[in-house]
Structures are given as C-alpha cells and as structure tokens.
Amino acid sequence: MSSSEAAGLADHPFLRGMSADCVALLGAAAVAVSVPAGRRLFDEGAPADKCWLLTRGNVALDLHMPGQRNLIVETLGSGDVIGFSWLSPPHVWQFGAETVEPTGAFELDGAAVTALCDTHPDLGYQIALRMLAAAVRRLQATRIRLLDLYGMPGQDAGPR
Amino acid sequence: MSLQAVPARYRVVSREAETRDTVTLRLEPVDQPIGPHQPGQFTMLYAFGIGEVPISISGGPGSGLLQTIRSVGAVTRALCEAGQGQVIGVRGPFGTDWGVAGAAGQDIIVVAGGIGLAPLRPALLAVLAARERYRRVCVLIGARTPHELVFAGEVAAWRDRGADVQVIVDRAAAGWHGHVGVVTQLIKRVDIDPGATRALVCGPEVMMRLAARSLCERGVAPRSIRVSLERNMRCGTAECGHCQIGPLLLCRDGPVISYQRAAPLLSVKEL
Numbered sequence: 001m002s003s004s005e006a007a008g009l010a011d012h013p014f015l016r017g018m019s020a021d022c023v024a025l026l027g028a029a030a031v032a033v034s035v036p037a038g039r040r041l042f043d044e045g046a047p048a049d050k051c052w053l054l055t056r057g058n059v060a061l062d063l064h065m066p067g068q069r070n071l072i073v074e075t076l077g078s079g080d081v082i083g084f085s086w087l088s089p090p091h092v093w094q095f096g097a098e099t100v101e102p103t104g105a106f107e108l109d110g111a112a113v114t115a116l117c118d119t120h121p122d123l124g125y126q127i128a129l130r131m132l133a134a135a136v137r138r139l140q141a142t143r144i145r146l147l148d149l150y151g152m153p154g155q156d157a158g159p160r
Numbered sequence: 161m162s163l164q165a166v167p168a169r170y171r172v173v174s175r176e177a178e179t180r181d182t183v184t185l186r187l188e189p190v191d192q193p194i195g196p197h198q199p200g201q202f203t204m205l206y207a208f209g210i211g212e213v214p215i216s217i218s219g220g221p222g223s224g225l226l227q228t229i230r231s232v233g234a235v236t237r238a239l240c241e242a243g244q245g246q247v248i249g250v251r252g253p254f255g256t257d258w259g260v261a262g263a264a265g266q267d268i269i270v271v272a273g274g275i276g277l278a279p280l281r282p283a284l285l286a287v288l289a290a291r292e293r294y295r296r297v298c299v300l301i302g303a304r305t306p307h308e309l310v311f312a313g314e315v316a317a318w319r320d321r322g323a324d325v326q327v328i329v330d331r332a333a334a335g336w337h338g339h340v341g342v343v344t345q346l347i348k349r350v351d352i353d354p355g356a357t358r359a360l361v362c363g364p365e366v367m368m369r370l371a372a373r374s375l376c377e378r379g380v381a382p383r384s385i386r387v388s389l390e391r392n393m394r395c396g397t398a399e400c401g402h403c404q405i406g407p408l409l410l411c412r413d414g415p416v417i418s419y420q421r422a423a424p425l426l427s428v429k430e431l
Contacts, residue, residue: 060340072332075339077349100337141342145330149364150274150304 005032009106012053013079014130022123029112034104041082041097048093049110051083057103061095070096074138081134086110164397167206167249168194170225172242178228178310182275183240184218187225187250194250196221198257199282200388200416203227204396206249207238214393214411215239216279217253220286225250228278228310254396256416258283258386263358264293269350269380271371273302273343273363277310279388279415280362288321297323298350302343302363305329306336324350343367347374354379361419362388369426372419385419405431 001009009015009030010023018026033052035041041052044064052059058077062070073095076082085093087110117124169190176184194203197217205227206212213235219226231240242248260268260283268287272280287294299318303309306329318325326346328339339346343363357380361371368387375385391403391410398412406425408414425431 058339069334072336072340074341075328077339077345079349141345144342144344144366144370147366148304148330149367150302150308150330 001027001030001032005106008032008055009053012055012106014053014081014134018126018130019122022120022126025116025120025123026108026113026127029109029116030106031109032104033107034102035099037099037101037103039099041099042093044093044096046093048083048085048091051081051086051108051110051113052105053108054078054080054082055104055106057105058100059097059103060100061097063095070098074141075100081131083110084131084135086114087131164251164254167204167212167251168192169247170250172244172246172248175242175244178312179308181232181240182228182230182310184226184228184278185239185242186219187227187248189225190247194225194252197225197253197282199260199286200257200279201253201255202279202393202415203250203252203254204393205229205235205239206251207235207242208247208249210238211235212249212251212394213239214254214396216388216415218278218281220282220289223285228275228281230275251396254393254411255414258360258388258416260286260358260360264290265356266294267296267353267357268294268298269347269352269357269359269375270297270299271302271343271347271359271361271363271375272300273367273371274304274308275310276361276363276367276388277301280360281311283360284318284323288318288323291322295353295356296351299323299325300343300346300350301325301327302346302367303327303329305331306333306338326350342370344370344374347371347378352378352380354381357384359385361385365390365426372423376419382420382423383418386416387419387422388415389417389422390415 056078060072061074062072065071170187173188174186202214202216204212205215215227218228229239231237315325332340359375361368372385393411394400394402396411398409403410
C-alpha cells in the first residue's frame with residue numbers, strides 16, 4: 001500500500017480516531033481497489049471472507065428473488081463499510097452485493113484481519129467497536145424504514 | 161370580510177396525478193384572488209359541503225395557485241377528485257415562509273420526505289430562479305417507493321438548473337438503480353459547509369427530527385435548519401388554538417420555524 005493509500009485508509013470514517021499503530025497493522029491486510037459499475041462483490045450463500053471500506057461510488061446490497069431480478073435491500077456509499085458476514089459463523093454471505101457505479105474501496109482480507117485481531121487485542125477491540133457501531137446504524141435505519149413513515153395515512157389536519 | 165376569513169371561489173383549471181393518491185391542482189380565481197404567497201405558506205382549501213383542510217402551496221411565486229393534495233380523508237379525497245371546472249373555496253395564504261431570500265450566498269440543502277416535497281418545491285424553484293445568488297444547491301428526497309415520488313418528472317430539469325438532486329426510496333422496484341435506504345443516509349454522504357448552509361426540511365415529523373439531528377451531527381447549527389411542522393390547523397388566523405404547540409400557534413407562527421425553536425417542542429410527548 002502506497003503512503004497516500006495508507007493516509008486514505010487512516011482518513012476513512014470507519015477508522016477515524018483509531019491509533020496510528022492499529023491503522024498501520026490493518027494496512028497489511030488492506031488493498032485499495034477500484035471496481036467498475038455492475039461488478040458483483042459477492043453472492044448470497046458464498047463463503048464470506050472479505051469486507052470493504054467504501055471511498056467512492058455506490059454498492060447495492062441485494063437478495064435473489066426466484067424468477068425475478070434481484071431485490072435491492074439497501075445501497076451503501078462513501079464512508080460505509082460493507083460486509084459483516086466474515087466476522088461471525090457460518091461465515092457465509094447473507095445477501096449479495098453489486099456496484100451501482102464505479103466504486104473505490106479498501107478491501108480487507110477477513111482471515112488476515114481476524115489473525116491480526118487475535119494477536120493484537122487493541123486492534124481487535126477497536127475493530128469490534130466500529131463494526132458494532134456500523135451494525136447499530138444499519139439496525140436503526142432498518143427500524144425507521146419498518147415504520148413506513150411516508151405511507152402513514154395522516155389526517156385532514158396539517159398542511160401537506 | 162377578508163379573504164382570510166371567508167373562502168374565495170377558485171376554479172380547477174388542471175389536475176395532474178402525481179402518484180396513486182396525490183394530485184396537483186392548478187387553480188384560478190373566479191372572483192377576487194387571495195393575496196400573493198411566499199414559498200412555504202399554506203391555504204385552507206374548502207370542498208364545499210364536505211369540509212376544509214390546510215394544504216401547502218406547491219407552486220412558485222407568480223405561477224398561479226398550485227396545490228398538491230394527498231388523499232387521506234374525506235375532504236382531501238373530495239379535493240383530489242375535483243375535476244376541471246369544479247369550484248372550491250380558498251382562504252389564505254397563511255403562515256411563515258422558508259425565508260430563502262435571506263439565505264443568499266449560502267449553500268442550500270433541501271431535505272424532503274414523501275409529500276413533504278410539495279411545500280419545499282416553491283422554495284427550490286425560487287432558489288433555482290436566482291441560482292447565481294446561492295452556492296451549492298443540494299436536494300435530498302426520500303420516498304416510500306419510486307412510484308410514490310412526487311414531481312418525479314421535474315427532477316431532471318432541477319438537475320439541469322444546477323441542483324444536485326438525490327433520491328432514496330424505502331423499497332426499490334424493478335429497474336430502480338438509485339439509492340435505497342433512509343434519507344438521513346444521504347445527509348451523511350453529501351459535502352456540507354456547516355457554517356454557510358441553510359437547510360430546509362419537510363416530511364413526516366419523525367423523519368424531520370432524524371434529518372435535523374443528522375444535519376446537526378454534520379455541524380449545521382439548529383438555527384440554520386428550517387422545518388415545516390404539521391398540526392391541526394383550522395382557522396388559519398391564530399384564533400381557534402387547535403394548532404397550538406407549546407407557545408406557538410402554528411397557523412401564524414409556523415408552519416416553517418427554525419429547528420432551534422422546534423427541537424425542544426418536538427421532544428415533548430403529546431404536545
């Protein structure tokens with residue numbers, strides 16, 4: 001990884017605030033990638049062994065629908081992390097992912113990150129905290145969507 | 161009597177279906193018109209024999225009277241079904257406006273959810289009509305599905321006129337290649353110059369609260385965020401008290417107020 005890429009990794013919102021030592025350790029398991037639009041990052045049911053810290057572009061998380069096009073569950077963009085399934089058993093992707101537009105990311109090797117976390121508990125703790133925070137944000141966004149705010153009937157009362 | 165107390169007769173000159181339950185009516189006065197309106201203000205529309213409801217004005221200044229109505233009850237259903245030539249009553253205009261003229265020289269961020277885009281449209285059109293007076297113009301729109309996006313046919317024109325328009329839907333449909341998620345996710349991704357930003361937010365109250373919080377997290381001051389609140393507007397002239405929220409009578413002191421003023425009120429249950 002070049003020095004500018006290492007600086008970009010340290011600046012990624014997911015890693016913001018992490019010590020320079022931990023970021024440097026993580027850099028050994030990361031590679032900067034550019035992915036064209038329409039490329040599948042992973043498919044539902046396949047072994048989950050990576051995650052990506054997005055720096056530009058957009059990625060659609062999708063679900064296979066028999067006899068239909070894949071259903072997009074959520075789109076993720078710059079600053080987001082994509083890929084949780086590498087962290088916990090059964091280490092299989094629960095959704096698929098495809099780039100919607102040309103996308104840049106830091107691709108992290110799951111096995112290498114796991115090994116680093118095992119030998120460097122400080123890094124492991126920092127990664128765990130950040131993955132938890134990202135999962136909480138996703139959960140909250142999902143709950144808000146479940147409220148179906150825009151579909152609420154309302155009343156003949158306020159000015160809309 | 162003033163046209164704020166007695167409805168003026170207006171004729172429906174056109175009716176455009178925006179979505180399956182939302183229409184935009186273009187109205188022209190039969191007799192004396194109501195006064196000039198500002199972006200963000202509303203009128204009381206009267207379906208004769210059925211009832212009266214507050215509806216935001218969705219047309220820009222000088223464009224006649226455009227009202228976008230979602231069918232959610234007896235009165236709005238009657239208004240949505242009003243055909244060309246039908247006469248309805250109009251009182252107003254009422255309330256405060258978005259104050260976009262006062263944001264000259266700043267970035268404008270418009271955050272709309274669902275039919276909340278209707279009251280924001282006049283503000284956006286006013287900004288785009290004087291595009292050189294503003295810096296970046298960013299429009300973030302949340303909708304339930306791609307089919308339930310109001311003014312969908314205008315998005316390309318807004319982009320052509322210098323607005324960065326991004327749409328996000330709760331549920332994607334076949335062929336949708338845009339964003340999927342909640343509108344606050346878009347706030348997280350756009351460039352924001354917090355010290356030189358005016359944000360205009362309108363949609364369901366929960367969405368406005370979350371959007372305003374996201375803007376504050378990005379450094380935008382609550383006083384620089386405007387929200388349009390919805391309560392039970394009846395008289396429009398601050399006399400009946402139905403639209404009271406804390407110290408405010410929203411038909412007069414709102415619907416557009418700063419988030420600095422709204423935030424403590426929105427956190428009080430049953431207010």
